Amino acid sequence: MEFKNEVIELLAEICQEDEVKANPDIDLFEAGLLDSFGTVEMLVEVESRFGISVPISEFDRDVWNTPNHIAEQLAKLK
């Protein structure tokens, strides 16, 4: 649970939007909160903060679409 909150916190920082925390099921790409650049920033931060390296080609927007889903995917790779 704590890990999930940390991930959502990180996403809120990158998207510069608190809506991410209020609604963790929001599709970040559809809502225009996250784009390719934001994705890369997130992956770099995930690597430095959590020590999890996610290959860019692993990042499929259909799977890594909401804060909750991103947290789940990262938990799997932990």
Next chain:
Amino acid sequence: MTVFGSFSFFFILAAFLIPTVILGLQGKSNKTYNMIMNLLFLIIIFSNVSNGNVNKTIYAAICLVIFTIWQMMIIKGYIAYRKRENKTSTFYIVVILSILPLVISKSMPFIDKHLSFIGFLGISYLTFKGVQIVMETRDGLIKEQLPLDRLIYFILYFPAVSSGPIDRYRRFDKDISTVPTSEQYQEMLYIGINRIFQGFLYKFIIGYLINNELLLKLNDISWISTFQREIIYMYGYSLYLFFDFAGYSAFAIGVSYIMGVRTPENFNKPFISRNIKDFWNRWHMTLSFWFRDYVYMRLVFWITKKKWIKDRIAISNIGYVVLFMLMGIWHVAGGAALQYIVYGLYHALIMVLYNYFEKWNKKHKKWPQKNKFVHVFSIFLTFNFICFGFYIFSGHLTNYWQSGNFLHS
């Protein structure tokens, strides 16, 4: 025979698809049959003799065979190497080797016109697929050796051989590894037939009419000025390009579905894009996603991680400039270069400008995204920017400029 180019092609195709459909409807695997049919269609497609030039056809076939062997060796070799080691320098060398045939094929016409026979239809699309496998092997997503028959089937999948859509190996492999049930296949068949008829409508009716009734007749209209003619050409050509290419993609996707492969979409209503970023998520999607994932994101990742540049906008802009310059250079064909390079520069420029606008708007919120009027106006504005881009792409701007008409009219 040109792929999806004539009714005789479609008749032959329909006949050969009968066993595929029968097996599919019975819920049986049609993979082996499709693989054999694929080879046969490659022969049909590449034995196309244009303008009675038999030599050219033979050269293209030889180039295709050499190219395929070359890519197989690189992919197989790199997967074997990657199991033991993972040096960055080796990865770069492998990528360079993988795109080398494309580079040679593109640059030959500039060195000597007589050397322009080196290459074949679809070389760039097949290269994209090869490089994609190398990238995913580097990322550790492809770990085991790929069976040769599947690899060849993927690279040389005939519905997408000449102009895409550009599929990805793991996705493609998943499709050919599962046998759909009879019900699932019925649905795929339905979508497939639907898409093929959409292709007829787009390419052979709408696209054909725009080209034959408008674009080719424009020069006969004497009562309009050159400038007006060029404006009409700009919009007409943009629509033609969409219907022709989206129609072609619909054929490729439709036939793929009938063969049990859910080839990804290439277009998603590009003319209702709200902004230029939105446009690149809707136009020639498999190409722009390829450049996004394998050029832009990797480059941005690298620069961010190495902390060379702090300014976020600057990093992102460098990424866009590199992406669109490469895309522009990639379009260079048969000795025509200037229009495509200007096209690349143009899109790089508007992406950069949009990037600044987006940042500015996030702060000041002067351009409310949810307002209906703003939305419609954004679409209108984007549409005009896009059409001007295609006008550059058509080569008319550079011709117009060079002919000197540009300043006079």
